[in-house]
Amino acid sequence: MKKNFATLGLVFVGMLFLLVALVFYFRPHQSAPLTKPPEHGIAFLLEIDASEAAANTNLMAEVRQVMLKRFGKFGTTVFWETVSTNQARIISPMVGSQNIELAQSHLFNNAFLEFRLVHEHSEDMIKQGLTEIGYETMKEMNDLPNGRQQTSTYLVKKMPEQGLTGKYLTSAMVSRNQVGQPEINFTFDRKGTEILANVTTENVGRKLAIILDGKIQSAPIIRSPITGGRGQLTGNYTDRQALELANLLESSLPTRVKLVESKSF
Template sequence: MKNLSWRLIAVLVVIVMAAVFILPTATMYLKGTNEPDMWPHKKINLGLDLQGGMHLVLEVQTEKAVENAMSLKISDIRQALRKIAMKNRGVALVDQSSKLNVKLLSPDDLPEFKGIIADDFPDLEIASTSESGGVTLVTLAMKTAEAERVKKFAADQALETIRNRIDEFGVSEPDIRKQGENRIQIQLPGITDTKSAKDLIGKTATLQFRLVDEDSDVRTALETHAPAGSELLYLERKDATTGAESSTPMLIKKRVLLTGDSLTDARVLFDNMANEPYVSIEFDRKGGHIFSKVTGDNINRRLAIVLDDTVYSAPVIRTKIPGGKAQITGGFTMEEARVLAIALRAGALPAPVKILEERTVGPTLGADSIRKGVWSMLMGGLVVILFMAVYYKGAGLIADLALVLNVTLIAAGLAAFQATLTLPGIAGIILTIGMAVDANVLIFERIREELNLGQSPIAAVEAGFEKATLTIMDANVTTLIAAIVLFQFGSGPVKGFAVTLGIGILSSLFTALVVSRLLFDSILRKANVKTLSI
């Protein structure tokens, strides 16, 4: 009776916990709401293939991250050369590469220059040197180990930045993970505004404050090239009423006065005078001090607000602006302003990203997948239940009861662990139903053997469970190991299958070895059954 007591307590505790976790999902679908309103406010999450949404595979342009890191070295090298008064014709980034060219006016300065690089820039190395017209050209490159570190950091930072942006965008249950060294897989279940999501994810969000070059002629720059120290960028405008877009060329100074790294907040506000939304930004203490100095030193000049090489606005500085606050205007719609504010709050991507793969699953297709998956599960379960009832008679009904509890426990496990149910996951549940019955078949056949040997029903049941337990454990544990490996190294559908399979194996062991044994013992001992229907 001691064994009966602990089994009964364990089964009751498990059933109560399963009910607690499965009821919020059940009431949610019965009421037709999107979020559960019952404690513990956890529901079964549906994957992309079941509720529709967007699937993206992005590639982080890590080479660009190395190029950006090298460009930051330019001012440091210039300052080091200026400090020792070494004459040169400039330090510049080699076009379309991650190398720097340094032009020394005297070949005799080369040994000293090599010493500076070795002492002050240990992550750089001299790739080549050449002489032409009395000028020594030194090409610098980042060391291989440092370049790999920068690339890895860029991919990891891009993953976190994109995750922060999506969290603020309001997508529930997103699946964001790395693939290989520089790829990111994103699944956004239930999302309908795919364009805004792609714009938000792909926006580099490199915010810069630079002066407008008002001393040079834009037309001349368009016909020939931009003057030294400036570049041609475009002021993008969109008419909120007609939706017409326009691009105005502007000459913008290359020197960056302030970047978005100093941002602490970005939010959408509405300008009642202009009747349009704008993005209000706020800097940290250091950034606020720099912004105050920049505006104070450049009164009556135009300050361009540049995001990802696009000019959003270029207002005239009328007075010094203390307090570290500014506005970004650009004829935004509310949604455009919201996406921009999210991108700025989440931070800039360390390198551009490229969309390699894009798939959109409509909600209708997802609903159809759910219907077919549920029907297949019901039909498979019904066939198994009928077979067990016909072939094993009364004992088969006990197995059927344990089977229903098994499926209930799987659903409760998915809700409790906030796992995502996918179409392959439903296949995993169907496979688990078969495995659960397989355990009962082993037990029942052992019981039949004991009964044929003349054992009493109680002794036959005890011997049947004891002799079948080790075999059942071996079979299920090996399958559980396979499920763990699939979960660890798989992705997408494979991982969804592994989740339900793993939870199903654990619940199958519980229902076959504990619940079925409890039901047998209760019937045989309390009802004093002399013959066993098996």
């Protein structure tokens, strides 16, 4: 009997060791940035707003984290060089003009997602040509089934409500609506879910503009508090555009980033 217990104990320990080894082996690995610049490649100089960088000293570090993640998905490691509080240089071992164009259109596509409230009297104020401090006029463009384009104009807050942006997203997936067009479903992390719940609870009846890279994607009316931490982006996307955007949203930048220059060396 004792031998049986001893044997079972050894088997259990062996299985536990194997399980730990498998978890360690198959856990996600993230490539570390290069410790020195490559001899040949492409240098990208990027810039963020100086006033935002001054207000948030961790902002450039957050941008760095996202950009390293994006380049990692692209299959390359890079050297990061801080130039100033609002400028940095990314040096990649990629070569060729095609890679520069690809990086500019994909890796440096901001995919900056914001959630801003529309003014309660937006329609009347737009008709009267009025505005208000802290708000700006923005347009939403929608393609109609007859091929024409519909334009809606809103008076929208200049800043995201309670700081709700795409930096709180944990996932973004492409699905299809009832007519087969691609759309993007996204999910917030715990903090983002809490902010979205607060915003929608406090503003039932108002419109919440969903803004991507400075363009309104939609401005739905808040019918009831949204506590599940999920949302949706709809637009006239092709399958490829939707997939690329979903991929970028999963590594969404915390602020707008400007690509100042890119050059091979």
